Amino acid sequence: MVEGCSMKEMPLQAGRHHFLTALRVLQGMVVECNIEGYLDKNNQLLTNFANVCKIRYRISVVSDDIKTKTRNRKMSKTRSEPKLESVSTIEKTPRKRKKIFSVVFMPTLACNCRCSHCFEELAEGNAEDHNWELHFTEMRRLAETLKCNTLKVYWQGGEVLCLHPDTVQCALDIGAAVFKDSDITLEHHLQTNLLLYETSRWKEVISNFFLGSISSSIDLPNLFRLTPTLGVDEYNRAWLKKKDMAERDGFTVSVVSLPNHKTLELGAERFYRFFRDEALLKNVQVNFPFPGNSGLEPLDLKKLAGFMTDLYKIWVASGRDLNLSPFRAMEDRLLRGRGALPCCWTYSCASILLSIGPNGGVGQCDCWVATYSDHNFGTTDQPVEQLLDSDQRQPFLNRPLKLMRDTKCGECKFWGICFGGCPIRAFAFTGNLMDVDHYCPVYYEMFSIILDQAEHESQLEYEFSEEVEFSSSEKGG
Numbered sequence: 001m002v003e004g005c006s007m008k009e010m011p012l013q014a015g016r017h018h019f020l021t022a023l024r025v026l027q028g029m030v031v032e033c034n035i036e037g038y039l040d041k042n043n044q045l046l047t048n049f050a051n052v053c054k055i056r057y058r059i060s061v062v063s064d065d066i067k068t069k070t071r072n073r074k075m076s077k078t079r080s081e082p083k084l085e086s087v088s089t090i091e092k093t094p095r096k097r098k099k100i101f102s103v104v105f106m107p108t109l110a111c112n113c114r115c116s117h118c119f120e121e122l123a124e125g126n127a128e129d130h131n132w133e134l135h136f137t138e139m140r141r142l143a144e145t146l147k148c149n150t151l152k153v154y155w156q157g158g159e160v161l162c163l164h165p166d167t168v169q170c171a172l173d174i175g176a177a178v179f180k181d182s183d184i185t186l187e188h189h190l191q192t193n194l195l196l197y198e199t200s201r202w203k204e205v206i207s208n209f210f211l212g213s214i215s216s217s218i219d220l221p222n223l224f225r226l227t228p229t230l231g232v233d234e235y236n237r238a239w240l241k242k243k244d245m246a247e248r249d250g251f252t253v254s255v256v257s258l259p260n261h262k263t264l265e266l267g268a269e270r271f272y273r274f275f276r277d278e279a280l281l282k283n284v285q286v287n288f289p290f291p292g293n294s295g296l297e298p299l300d301l302k303k304l305a306g307f308m309t310d311l312y313k314i315w316v317a318s319g320r321d322l323n324l325s326p327f328r329a330m331e332d333r334l335l336r337g338r339g340a341l342p343c344c345w346t347y348s349c350a351s352i353l354l355s356i357g358p359n360g361g362v363g364q365c366d367c368w369v370a371t372y373s374d375h376n377f378g379t380t381d382q383p384v385e386q387l388l389d390s391d392q393r394q395p396f397l398n399r400p401l402k403l404m405r406d407t408k409c410g411e412c413k414f415w416g417i418c419f420g421g422c423p424i425r426a427f428a429f430t431g432n433l434m435d436v437d438h439y440c441p442v443y444y445e446m447f448s449i450i451l452d453q454a455e456h457e458s459q460l461e462y463e464f465s466e467e468v469e470f471s472s473s474e475k476g477g
């Protein structure tokens with residue numbers, strides 16, 4: 001640890017490059033430093049850099065920059081007026097070690113659907129029965145190596161329900177046996193298109209292992225989801241019947257929905273009403289598509305940003321009566337500093353999850369293992385340390401730092417929540433996972449509207465509390 005490091009001698013007018021070069025040498029150290037005289041622009045850079053480098057720092061900024069103080073004031077919700085020539089102090093300590101790790105487990109790449117927007121290279125063939133133990137043993141070693149106390153296993157395909165229920169039951173039993181004498185909680189989650197759901201086949205095995213909830217997918221309008229026997233027009237009707245069946249069996253069904261260009265034409269209000277009033281869902285997550293192998297046409301980002309901000313306003317005006325992701329988590333994180341965001345907004349998704357395919361291939365997530373397997377880290381028969389140290393994994397770990405140094409992300413006020421977005425949503429559009437996420441401008445609008453709304457609501461709160469005080473004193477308390 002280096003203490004008392006002073007950076008006073010850095011000239012005030014130091015350019016971005018020099019500033020970052022000086023800070024880069026501190027990378028990885030726990031450093032306590034006093035930095036005086038930095039202007040607002042570099043203050044944002046330092047804040048972003050410290051998030052990357054585990055620097056413990058104290059900044060004394062002598063500045064008459066009202067904007068900085070106004071922003072800080074909004075975020076901390078204090079109402080005092082900023083004073084010129086005052087000294088502001090920001091303290092930052094290193095983050096705590098995470099205790100949860102996730103594995104996206106793909107026991108099969110077979111699927112009953114033939115969706116035209118599917119990014120995966122689907123294939124017949126499942127994980128071999130004799131490999132279940134190998135896969136779960138590797139998961140246990142992973143959890144132990146990373147010292148986590150909960151391992152979340154997200155079962156995905158292909159389509160998991162293409163497997164026989166006895167096979168799934170057997171795999172889950174093996175998983176339980178492998179983790180039996182450990183103090184690690186093994187938690188199973190299920191993602192399915194639901195069309196193969198039948199009470200007699202699946203109710204028991206799913207209710208025994210999958211925490212009472214099922215995650216599925218549906219779009220409005222449906223342009224791409226279909227099976228060899230169901231066209232796009234019939235798909236949603238068939239899905240709704242299966243969803244009702246699963247709910248009657250006691251499961252909570254949540255969905256992921258991908259907007260398409262027709263969704264943007266339909267508008268956010270129709271979209272919201274469909275999920276809340278017609279599909280009668282409580283948990284909806286909006287995800288952004290990427291082409292993968294499908295040749296999907298990119299969406300117009302301006303229209304998508306408009307759609308998402310409209311959707312947010314409708315959600316707020318409706319009393320936030322859906323559990324609408326990512327807005328719920330974005331509000332929690334931006335306004336209350338807590339809550340779990342989708343993986344695209346973690347510092348590095350490689351530090352929170354990896355994926356295992358049916359043949360034991362290990363990569364970043366299902367998007368990579370099922371589509372770009374040449375980026376795999378290795379296989380489950382290798383030691384965990386080798387997988388974690390693999391050259392193929394390093395770009396995922398190093399990406400945020402590189403984005404922070406070399407791109408507009410470094411000076412973005414949302415860096416500390418966004419970190420440059422999702423690697424696959426960079427790679428699938430440009431061929432380079434070190435690029436900024438294709439959906440950056442949409443994210444920026446979404447973060448901004450949440451802050452604007454918070455400011456508006458705090459204003460209302462303020463006016464309302466004045467009123468309450470007045471009326472209660474009228475009533476004599």
Ligand code: SF4
Pocket residue numbers: 111112113114115117118119120157158159193
């Ligand atoms: S998108 Fe999902 S349900 Fe559709 S074909 Fe691909 S894996 Fe199957």
Ligand code: SF4
Pocket residue numbers: 343344345349350353364365366367421422423424425
């Ligand atoms: S590449 Fe994107 S989708 Fe995959 S784990 Fe990382 S953030 Fe999530």
Ligand code: SF4
Pocket residue numbers: 408409412413414415418419420421436437440441443444
């Ligand atoms: S909103 Fe855009 S510029 Fe800002 S951190 Fe995210 S990807 Fe980077």
